[in-house]
Amino acid sequence: MKKNIFDSKYFFIxxxxxxxxxxxxxxxxxxxxxxxxxxxxxxxxxxxxRSKKRRIAVTLIAAALSVSILATGAFAAIDRFGTAFGDITRGNSDSVKVSDEKEYSINSIGNDLDIDVLGITGDxxxxxxxxxxxxxxxxxxxxxDxxxxxxxxxxxxxxxxPVADEDSIYISVNDVKYQQVGNNSKYAQSGYGSWKYISYNKIFSEDPGKSIADSQENLSEHKAVKTVPSDNGKALKMFIKYIISSDTPKEKTMNIICRGITEYHYGRKLKTYAKDYQGDIYNDVLNEFNYNSIYGEVVDEADGSKSFVEITNKKLDINFDISLKLxxxxxxxxxxxxxxxxxKLFGDKNMSNAEINISSFGIDISSDKGSVNGIQEIDFYDTDxxxxxxxxxxxxxxxxxxxxGTDDSxxxxxxxxxxxxxxxPGNDYFENFKNADILLLNTDEIDRVIINGVTIPIR
Amino acid sequence: MKQKKSLSKRLRAKDETALEDIMSQYTRLVTSVIYNIGKNILSREDIEETAMDTFITLWKNADKVNDETLQGYICCIAKTKTFDKIDKLKRTYLNCSEEDIEDPFTLEPMIEDKITAEIIGNIIEAMPQPDKEIVIRYYYYHQTTADISLLMDINRQTVKTKLAKARKTIRNDLMKRGYDL
Structure with missing residues (x-):
């Protein structure tokens, strides 16, 4: 019987x-x-x-409740987070054609920001x-500050x-995700496909070569983000560099979700932030307001008491989402x-013209014989x-x-x-997921792959 | 600005418009869950009737609802009502797929209390994408692996692999917490 995990009345999704x-x-x-x-x-x-029988009683109860509500000021407590964020503005839709071969479109969602594309170049x-x-x-x-x-x-x-340079600005950019747009157009438009998450955080100082997060994040250059304040602090320039590779023309969407960094909140040190928009702590709030704010638990250093506060509109409030379609x-x-x-790889003596193709999307194995049964025996979790x-x-x-393969399977x-x-070190299954630095493959950086114990040089 | 009362609060207050709002929001979800479970068994009229039963039950049990669990609660009622309906029709209703038969692992006995439900919810919550979405689609919305494969543009075998991995993850995590599985 199909397994159901929502049989409880306490069930939640x-x-x-x-x-x-x-x-x-x-x-x-x-x-x-x-x-x-x-x-x-x-x-x-x-x-x-029922109402015919209860009309009088209901009237009396309603009157009593009204008094009670007014007396306790309950209205003030209702949905206290409700109006903190203002309207979310959708805009800055743009399309930048860099060359005949490349087209980039930008969609951004920012609460109070104009985001302009200054340029996209590349090869x-x-x-x-x-x-x-x-x-x-x-x-x-x-x-x-x-x-x-x-x-x-x-x-x-x-x-x-952190480097407390007055002109420095720090941005945490997280959850950059690549997407290969699939065949299902509806799905593709909504941002799904074959996903590759690239989760990273990198904080740069104004010095392009200096990352204050380098010591904590093992990031590679191809995911670099750099920000520089300009126009006397009225503008913030962001430079994103990343490396892509693929053997066939592809269409991808890259989403950059940026959440503001803030400082000490009312003199209390922020100990925990919402992990990200998928965090499990503040989903109800974030859902309602389209993740346009960050909430965090605050620990009062004086007495250790904890509270749940909104963390926005502080020194740096630059929450935005950018969707780049490439x-x-x-x-x-x-x-x-x-x-x-x-x-060895296929377990099939008749395999001929077998090829392995490595692209930014994965590893494909093909053969003109079509039989690829051996591959199905691979235990993907056997990392040896x-x-x-x-x-x-x-x-x-x-x-x-x-x-x-060519068997149309x-x-x-x-x-x-x-x-x-x-x-x-120390990564178990979950830890691997949590701290995954999932790479978009750059074929030039690959020396060899081992599949089912068979080493295949990629040079 | 004064905020509008939450749906659950309005429902608990027997505000009819709350139920209307809920139906506007969840009827498609409810009928989809019913359809996914009772596919090839229930007629369109059966599905509609079960959906009605679902919302009427929700209305009668409004005191058990809160905003956080509303969607899950509605899905739960829809599922229960669907099986009731199928039982009533005295038809075979098992919606088995090959991986279900092969894997004796079942979560149902474990979802008996709030704590366990929340633990499982948290485990699923912590899963990376697209695993989490696959699990939710499969277990919560009763989509088939074939449907998930199509909708998420992910190889069906991959979907199955990830479901197996998710089961293993849940099992291991629960065992670490002292569950005897």
Whole structure:
């Protein structure tokens, strides 16, 4: 029998904030309006019968409740977070055509920001995106303050000893996610497809080469974000550089979700922030307000008492989402397997013209024979047998291989890859997920891959 | 600005417009869950009737509802009502798929109290994407692996693999917490 985990009356659904409910619904031919009318008719019928008997009592109770509410000021306590954030403005829709081959479109959501695309340049492998952020009201986006404390929203770790440069500005950019737009157009538009999460936080000082987070985050250059205040603090320039590669023309969407950093809150030290918009602490609030604010638990250093506070509109309030849609021609790498390797890999003596293709989307294996049964025996969680070894020695495990045989099987239709650090110390299964630095593969950096124990050089 | 009362508060106060709002918001979800469970068994009229029962039950049990659990509670009622309906029709209703038969692991006995439900919820919450979404689609909205594969544009085998991994994760986590599974 199908397993159900919502049998309890206490059941709640873990939130998936990005889930597109339209894809949950199906066309079952029912008439919603009819259902609604019938239900209302039914409860009104019941209510009418009851109300005749209870009319006097209800009137008295209502009067008593009114007095009670007024006396306790209960209205003031209702939904205390409700109006803190103002309207969310959707705008800055833009399309920048960089070359005949590449087209980029920008959609941003910012509460009070204008986000302009200053330029996007790049080549087949690298995109440089330059953005400028300004407050709609013309006020300074950067304010002098020497007590900024940056937080890693994903890990919740505090960045100790931030550089207290008056002109510095710190941004935590988290949850950058790549998306390969799939065949389902509705889904693609809503931001789904084969996902690759790149979760990172990097805080830069004004010095382009200096990252105050470097010591805490093992980040690679291809995910660099740098911000620089300009125009006397009225603007903030953001430079994003990332490297892409693919063997076929792809369309991708990159979402950058930026949440403001703040400082000490009313003299109390912020100990915990909402991890991110998927955090499990503040979903109800964040859901309602489209994640346009950050909430956190505050610990009063004087007496250790804790409270739950809104953390916005402080020294730096630059919450925004940017969605970049990229069309580009990338480059990938195909490696012809030796017959011996192919045989070991596929367990099939007749395998011929076997190829492994490594792209930014995953690892595809194909053969003109079509039989790829051997691959299905791979235990993707066996990180001894399945690894990617980069030229600089980094190793990654958990390779998922997508078969692209010619047998028109169901395995052909998706390219998907996930991998995470194999040799990170102390990482167990969950820890790996939590701290995953999931890479968009750059084929040039790969030295070899090991699939099912078979080492395949990628050079 | 004074805030509008939450849906659950209005429902508890037997505010009819609250139920209307809930139906506007959740009828498609409810009928989808019913359809997913009773696919090929229930007629359109059966689904509509079960959906009505769901909302009427919700109305009668308004005191048990809060905003946080509203959606889950409605899904729960819809599921229960669907099985009741199918039972009533005396038809075979098991919606099995191959991986269900192979894996004897079941979560149902564990969802007996609030604490366990919350633990499982938290475990699922902590899962990375797209695993979390796959689990929710499969277990909470009763979508099939084929549907999930299509909708999320993820290989069906991958969906199955991730479900198996999720089960393993939940099992291991619960065992670490002292559950005897």
């Amino acid at each position: 873990p939130s998936v904030n990005d889930i597109d409910m339209a894809t949950i619904y199906n066309d079952n031919g029912t008439d919603e309006e009819h259902i609604k009318n019938m239900v209302l008719s039914e409860i009104r019928k019941t209510h009418y019968i 087949d492998n690298t995109a440089y995106i330059s953005l400028e952020l300004r407050k709609k009201d013309g006020s300074n986006i950067v304010e002098d 020497s007590s900024f404390i940056g937080y890693n929203f994903s890990s919740g770790n505090e960045f100790n000893s 069309n580009y021609d990338g480059t990938g790498k195909n490696v012809k397997l030796s017959s011996a390797d192919a045989q 047998k399945n690894r990617i070894i980069m030229k600089d020695g980094r190793e990654y495990g958990m390779i998922q291989i997508i078969e692209t 169901e395995f052909i239709n998706t390219e998907y890859c996930e991998l995470w650090e194999f040799n990170a």
